[in-house]
Amino acid sequence: MTERQVTAELAAWIVNLGDADIPAEVRTEGVRTFVNWLGCAVGGADHETVDAALRAVMPFSGPRDSTVIGRQERLDPLHAALVNGISSHVLDYDDTHLKTIVHPAGPVASALLALAEHRAMSGTDFLTALIVGVEVECRLANCVYPDHYDRGWHITGTAGVFGAAAACGKVLGLDQQKMQWALGLAATQSAGLREMFGTMTKSFHPGSAAQNGLKAALLAEAGYDSSEKAIEALRGWANVTSTKQDYDEVLGELGSRWESALNSYKPFACGIVIHPTIDGCQQIREEIGPERVAEIERVDLKSHPLVLELTGKRTPRTGLEGKFSVFHSAASALLRGDGAPTAFTDEVVNLPEIVDLRDRIHAETDPDMYEASVRILVTFKDGTTLEKFVERAIGSLERPLSNEQLETKFVNQAKLVVGEEIARSLLGEAWKIESADPAAIARASVPGRQEAAE
Amino acid sequence: MTERQVTAELAAWIVNLGDADIPAEVRTEGVRTFVNWLGCAVGGADHETVDAALRAVMPFSGPRDSTVIGRQERLDPLHAALVNGISSHVLDYDDTHLKTIVHPAGPVASALLALAEHRAMSGTDFLTALIVGVEVECRLANCVYPDHYDRGWHITGTAGVFGAAAACGKVLGLDQQKMQWALGLAATQSAGLREMFGTMTKSFHPGSAAQNGLKAALLAEAGYDSSEKAIEALRGWANVTSTKQDYDEVLGELGSRWESALNSYKPFACGIVIHPTIDGCQQIREEIGPERVAEIERVDLKSHPLVLELTGKRTPRTGLEGKFSVFHSAASALLRGDGAPTAFTDEVVNLPEIVDLRDRIHAETDPDMYEASVRILVTFKDGTTLEKFVERAIGSLERPLSNEQLETKFVNQAKLVVGEEIARSLLGEAWKIESADPAAIARASVPGRQEAAE
Numbered sequence: 001m002t003e004r005q006v007t008a009e010l011a012a013w014i015v016n017l018g019d020a021d022i023p024a025e026v027r028t029e030g031v032r033t034f035v036n037w038l039g040c041a042v043g044g045a046d047h048e049t050v051d052a053a054l055r056a057v058m059p060f061s062g063p064r065d066s067t068v069i070g071r072q073e074r075l076d077p078l079h080a081a082l083v084n085g086i087s088s089h090v091l092d093y094d095d096t097h098l099k100t101i102v103h104p105a106g107p108v109a110s111a112l113l114a115l116a117e118h119r120a121m122s123g124t125d126f127l128t129a130l131i132v133g134v135e136v137e138c139r140l141a142n143c144v145y146p147d148h149y150d151r152g153w154h155i156t157g158t159a160g161v162f163g164a165a166a167a168c169g170k171v172l173g174l175d176q177q178k179m180q181w182a183l184g185l186a187a188t189q190s191a192g193l194r195e196m197f198g199t200m201t202k203s204f205h206p207g208s209a210a211q212n213g214l215k216a217a218l219l220a221e222a223g224y225d226s227s228e229k230a231i232e233a234l235r236g237w238a239n240v241t242s243t244k245q246d247y248d249e250v251l252g253e254l255g256s257r258w259e260s261a262l263n264s265y266k267p268f269a270c271g272i273v274i275h276p277t278i279d280g281c282q283q284i285r286e287e288i289g290p291e292r293v294a295e296i297e298r299v300d301l302k303s304h305p306l307v308l309e310l311t312g313k314r315t316p317r318t319g320l321e322g323k324f325s326v327f328h329s330a331a332s333a334l335l336r337g338d339g340a341p342t343a344f345t346d347e348v349v350n351l352p353e354i355v356d357l358r359d360r361i362h363a364e365t366d367p368d369m370y371e372a373s374v375r376i377l378v379t380f381k382d383g384t385t386l387e388k389f390v391e392r393a394i395g396s397l398e399r400p401l402s403n404e405q406l407e408t409k410f411v412n413q414a415k416l417v418v419g420e421e422i423a424r425s426l427l428g429e430a431w432k433i434e435s436a437d438p439a440a441i442a443r444a445s446v447p448g449r450q451e452a453a454e
Numbered sequence: 455m456t457e458r459q460v461t462a463e464l465a466a467w468i469v470n471l472g473d474a475d476i477p478a479e480v481r482t483e484g485v486r487t488f489v490n491w492l493g494c495a496v497g498g499a500d501h502e503t504v505d506a507a508l509r510a511v512m513p514f515s516g517p518r519d520s521t522v523i524g525r526q527e528r529l530d531p532l533h534a535a536l537v538n539g540i541s542s543h544v545l546d547y548d549d550t551h552l553k554t555i556v557h558p559a560g561p562v563a564s565a566l567l568a569l570a571e572h573r574a575m576s577g578t579d580f581l582t583a584l585i586v587g588v589e590v591e592c593r594l595a596n597c598v599y600p601d602h603y604d605r606g607w608h609i610t611g612t613a614g615v616f617g618a619a620a621a622c623g624k625v626l627g628l629d630q631q632k633m634q635w636a637l638g639l640a641a642t643q644s645a646g647l648r649e650m651f652g653t654m655t656k657s658f659h660p661g662s663a664a665q666n667g668l669k670a671a672l673l674a675e676a677g678y679d680s681s682e683k684a685i686e687a688l689r690g691w692a693n694v695t696s697t698k699q700d701y702d703e704v705l706g707e708l709g710s711r712w713e714s715a716l717n718s719y720k721p722f723a724c725g726i727v728i729h730p731t732i733d734g735c736q737q738i739r740e741e742i743g744p745e746r747v748a749e750i751e752r753v754d755l756k757s758h759p760l761v762l763e764l765t766g767k768r769t770p771r772t773g774l775e776g777k778f779s780v781f782h783s784a785a786s787a788l789l790r791g792d793g794a795p796t797a798f799t800d801e802v803v804n805l806p807e808i809v810d811l812r813d814r815i816h817a818e819t820d821p822d823m824y825e826a827s828v829r830i831l832v833t834f835k836d837g838t839t840l841e842k843f844v845e846r847a848i849g850s851l852e853r854p855l856s857n858e859q860l861e862t863k864f865v866n867q868a869k870l871v872v873g874e875e876i877a878r879s880l881l882g883e884a885w886k887i888e889s890a891d892p893a894a895i896a897r898a899s900v901p902g903r904q905e906a907a908e
Contacts, residue, residue: 049678052673052676052677052678052679053673053676053678055676055677056669056672056673056675056676056678057669057672059516059517060516060517060530060531060532060672061516062513062514062515062516062530063513063514076514076516077514078514151694152688152689152690152693152694153694154642157642184649184650184653184655185655185658187647187649188608188611188645188646188647188649188650188655188658188659189645189662190645191642191643191644191645192642193641193642193681193684193689193690193691193694194689194694195638195641195642195681195683195684195687195688195689195690195691195694196638196642196680196681196684199638199679199680199681200678200679200680201635201638201639201642201678201679201680201681204639204642204673204678205642208643215510215511218510218511218514219506219507219510219658221510222506222507222509222510223506223509224503224506224507224510224654224655224658225506225653225654225655226650226653226654226655227647227649227650227653227655229649230647230649230650233649234606234649235606235647235648235649236606236647236649237647237649239606240605240606240607240647240648240649
């Protein structure tokens, strides 16, 4: 138990923050966060997971103010927040706050952009709210990580709902008390289990966090009250969902330490702990060439135990399961040089040559290794070996994606859904979010730019 | 960890159960559960909490197929499930599964009746699904109670979402695999913190459980997949949210032990652990008469520690807070002989004579006492004393409300919202639910029977 007024102090900071209080480099990272999120939302928009979600919720949509990113359907803002949150995460290709494995943008940007088509907001207000939401989400995640995550909570869902509530509450202009209520309504909706990894329900988590965070802000705005100390109370969020509570992570250095500026962007479309392995396997393929890859007898991976706990699926049958199989990912990277979304389709996961190599890949764990490192030992049929150690994968904070790499990632995934012309034009507009109309950017993601189908 | 296929076995039971597999006395208790729920939903319908929820969600409603019980507004089924769940719980006057303190009907009946106006179902199917949903909810609650509740989860929300998903999935005719997905989607939305007690957000929990359980069933129907072992998996619901998991409580004696038949109905509109105190204070008032009540110097209560943990609010300022103050409740019962919703208004909680007596009521705890008992010692100004021990309150399983008492409770609360004529006619129809059209009963709750506003 703490005597600190965590919820109240955090709410006061959210409410009182001005655009100019956010340093330029933090705003720049916020734009990168938005660009990466939008590319992923378009790239995931035609996934069967999104089709299924739309089949379920379309009949219940309210006034269709908001764009389903990358598609012709429209939905009310609450349902659009849900579906766009799903789209942006379904390829496991989005962003990562590496300290907590939170994928920050999904819950926040999905809620905010859906709301922007219902209540006009400037690009500046949008960006400020996005940064505030990501900041709140990552700080709350820091507060309870790793115990909370180890217990089995999918932290993108459980912390994400706070981020969405904070961002939406900020643009709705909630006063401090109502912001506390919004955080309380977020706390009491915080949910999402790690057991869902490898199923459609994993990407439901950021979607649901976006929808429920927006709902929390709207309820608070309407005078629906809640606890005003939901984060720190004895039966509040941090105590109920975690054995660790570090409130300095929430309130310390507010306005000077920016967790949102520590965001990173995935180069590969799968669980982040696999990335060093794919990076290393790609490097090996480049070094030895495709013909020599065919001569591989076996591969031995050594990594931190968390890697196998999260991504140890030995015989994935679907693309979604493949994203949580370090074995499939390594085989695919060696045989195709590829960690893009196209490496994680149902078809590729079941290709005989992939399956054959996959089954000759072995993994062991070493708790003394860093979670973001891997040691790869390749044994060839002639008995020779090759070893590769990857200390930090591309896409990590030490080796961040450049703006150019972000653009390539954006276009390569978005063009498969909306065509290259729309993808490039949307990308250009996304970079200018701070001076643009966010609602117009949402609408610019629609393929064919036709009138929305019902 | 268990080797048992808990989710799969439970889903199979839900899917395969026929109307005739439910014994007559269980069906009869199901009707009483429905009647009590409907009376509470009407009785709470004009509460400011419901007004605030409607202000927030009305602009986002889809096609308005479903009745907001006791009001003229209409909403899409998902939002109607939310609001009716709030209405039915906001007076803290609904039903209780005493082994777990779950309030069973709110999440289940709110979802099911809202769905019944969207997809026609017979009264028989409705009642079967209601009983199945309550059974699933109470069995899952038994599985993790008391550790789960002690940790701080509001179990009506966390277990309720499973009940709503099971009930809605049953009437939607899901096959076993889709029912497992629905339970998985429910598990990953399971939420609600005890910190919210005494605020509007407490009644948000059964509402949100109803909405999210219905959504889980609709998503599963549309082919949105999920874990098929969400209840028992290592990172599944029971392990993540509780230190206790007793799967015999879920799967044992399915079809012969009926938790749904153990439902009880509150005679007083406040936290269930206060009921023995109100019962005892009412008896004292009847025995000594109102004039002698004015001679009371002080009152000493002795009860199990849980009573004060849950309802120890010393100086409640609002009606909602008063429902969690054993002090206000005792004062009100002594001075007014009353535990009805009208004893828990903002006005009554602040009446000078109530506050004056309330502040002369003292409480101590005894961990050896049963949670549902209380010892009351009244000391009069002349120094004489009177003691009253209540072993079990009225409304408990040992002293259940008769059908006649349920009718009185129904009419007395509903008439304040929709008038006595509609209240009595609705009551008559509710008793006949098994042979009625559920949708017609929902519509019969609307005051004035005018065209819906909006």
